[in-house]
Amino acid sequence: MEKSYQPEQIEQRLYAWWEENGWFAPRGDGDPYCIVIPPPNVTGVLHMGHAFQDTIMDALTRYQRMQGSRTLWQPGTDHAGIATQMVVERLLGAEGTSRRELGREAFVERVWQWKEASGGRIGEQLRRLGASVDWSRDRFTMDKGLSDAVKEVFVRLYDEGLIYRGKRLVNWDPVLHTALSDLEVLSADEDAHLWHFRYPLASGDGHVTVATTRPETMLGDTAVAVHPDDERYADLVGQDVVLPIVGRRIPIIADDYVESEFGSGCVKITPGHDFNDYEIGERHGLPVINILTDDAALNDEVPEAYRGLDRFDAREKIIAEFDSLGLLEKTEPYVRKTPRSDRSGAIVEPYLTDQWYVRIEPLAKPAIEAVEDGRIRFVPENWSKTYFEWMYNIQDWCISRQLWWGHRIPAWYDADGKVYVGRSEAEVRERHAFGDAVELRQDEDVLDTWFSSALWPFSTLGWPDRTRSLREFYPGAVLVTGFDIIFFWVARMIMMGLKFMGDVPFREVYIHGLIRDQDGQKMSKSKGNVLDPLDLIDGVNLDTLLEKRTTGLMQDHLKPAIEKATRAQFPDGIQAYGCDALRFTFAALATTGRDIRFDLGRIEGYRNFCNKLWNAARYVLMNTESIGEGTGEPSAADLWIRARLDLTIEAVHRHIGQYRLDLAAQALYEFTWHEFCDWYLELSKPVLRDDAATAAEQLGTRRTLVEVLESLLRLLHPLMPFITEEIWQQVAPRAGVEGETIMLQPFPQVAAGADYGTAEADIEWVKAFILGVRQIRGEMDIPPGKALPVIMQHATDADEDRAARFAMLLEQVGRVASIATLEADAEPPASATALMGELRLLVPMAGLIDVAAERVRLGKQRDKVAADLAKADAKLGNEKFVNNAPPEVVTQERARKAEFERNLAQLDEQLAKLAELD
């Protein structure tokens, strides 16, 4: 083995070997366990969030596989309609052409080419992360089978009346020229203005004032509204105003929606371009006038001077015209929630179009119940609140998109515009007995990407065919995802799963936090703070990192700041930490909170942890080359480490069962480093080196070394698959374990009925003894190599017995030169002191120890003990405590008090002796 751990030399080799052997596929006859991957965008790149999520899923998958489950981690990618179309359109733009120039067919062909060219990247990245997905089942949302599933669902929902087509206001993206669902619109506060316009009364007698943030929409106004109880306007209701510029007479109506307190208490109503106004219009039978084109320019419904103007140019012109007419009362600065398209960033327009909708309430109801009655459990539990909140107020889902890349809506129109829905044109013709003479034209639109994603848990398993996979792996065990797509995806999968499979798609939903940068900022290209998980695995030099962060930026002016920040944070680029270190870091960070700050310091620590494990294995292998047959005669240390291993195994099972990978990682780290390496390996050295140890004793220790390590590797494997496999290949034969790969070995279980006797207490005593001596040594600045004589005073028979039995350990691990016993009443030489209960360890000072330093050291200890004693005294002096606290707590407190008193007396005695030396 190399002297230090070199991840780059093992990871890719091992992954290829696992994959070639088909070990990721479901196997055996255990209980099925299935996780479907949240499909990343096929043309995208995995980011830190993916890597984090994939680490969690892979850890769960590997754990279950080792537990003997018939395990499937289902991989795949998403066609990601808008996102992918935009990417390809940008490419075309760079080539000097465009989507429209190419035409639909050629464009879609071009996107497929792009998908083929770039789609392999996700797979390669997943492989580098060690993801044990079953590649033989890789799926893409636009595969034939998944497309069939989409059509099937569409047709069935339509036939049931749960999908309908309607002309309504939708969120319109005037840049992308498509409708958006509510979820794809993000509103944020932006500085704006509130313009107060006067609308003259038709009676010629005065005016009303309306306030608006959208002056241009006044061209489509069809009423003015006031609150029914607003006395100021009571006598105006029913009268008309004359809409300036347009000249249209529109009524003044009364509606509860109006807030009398706001502005003048008088609202212009534009049913064609505002969601609230649309509803008011419906209540009052107002005409709906659409004044915009697809580009959000003004159309022919407006006075000639305004036709063809962009909405924002029109706004300026309207304001100017009102001003010149003397009808602009005032202009106020105002903060407005501005709705923008998630994808294009354009301000979204409410726009009247024909779209397809899913009638969602009938689907939502069972989906709410499934979480209410516990058939689906959110982890952490409180995310169910977020889910309910949305589901109770859910709106019909607009599923049509005016894009070219996606699942084309399976609907056809005849010459009269009558719509027919079917799985194919042939099916439509057959269903309706259309002859060849009947012309049918397919709907131009495609479906929202999330429509196909909603079917993912069953479409990937072969639905609508009733496949074996579907029977075996539906429902899945757990969905692992971020809270940002609970509405987009999780809720919709639950609805569709219940509707079409008659059962929930998964039993649990594990919601993890979002990975942020070291300052808590969201990672994004434009902030220039993105980390590529592969750069953490392979390392990256500064120039390459700068290049990656500054090319392809949407806004070039951000470049200098990004470059500066990157140089400051990574003056030497990023080191290669290896996949296992990255995975362990993710696991350790997988806490229950919302946000996770990715701290580079931690990955370095876990890289060191890998190295620690590597070197512990080297030590074990060095000492087990000639291991013989049999179990030998285990020492107290051997039994102790096995007992500690059992506790660790139990903890890891418990934590993984509760999705607490952070706690599992912590338990594993603690055991590996601080118990196995710090103590057990050290305690094994005297046995293996000492010629006085019998062959049976040495064998017992060698066996324990190799067996505990072998178990530990299996225990670590779900989190660190590569290094554990690499080491295991060498360790397993020596541990007498057969098997081709660690990934198919059983996960460790607690040794049933193990009896470790007094080994644990013995070794804890040994540790306390050594720690006492080390403390003196450390604080007196005595070199670690210097062996010290130790005198025991107030030793019980048990102490003397242990000192004799473990003399070798104390001498070699504790660097103790000699152990002598002193009678209780004898006068010891001037010494430094360590306390172990009654037992007093004395290290004679002659030539070694500075009296003043020892006095300071004991003084600090004394202060601490005195403070503890005072607290214990106060507690026990409190009658209420003694009477009300549980008896065992009181007993414990009394014991503590006694201990403190004893220690205090001893320390005082020692301090007095030191005083005599002055």
Added chain:
RNA sequence: GGGCGAUUAGCUCAGGGGUAGAGCGCCACGUUGACAUCGUGGAGGUCGGUGGUUCGAAACCACCAUCGCCCACCA
């Protein structure tokens, strides 16, 4: 406006009605035959504030402050 979350060591974070923890960083000593990507020892916190419940609160409750997120139709 409604909802959720966070506040613990210099930093990143666990924990949890009775003794305050880890990693990193820091200080000191040290290359002993697994490991300097290391070893040993140490320093460092009145657990955001105020009140309440309790024999006992950092933990439970209420309110407050600060920060963050999600949802929502005051133009």
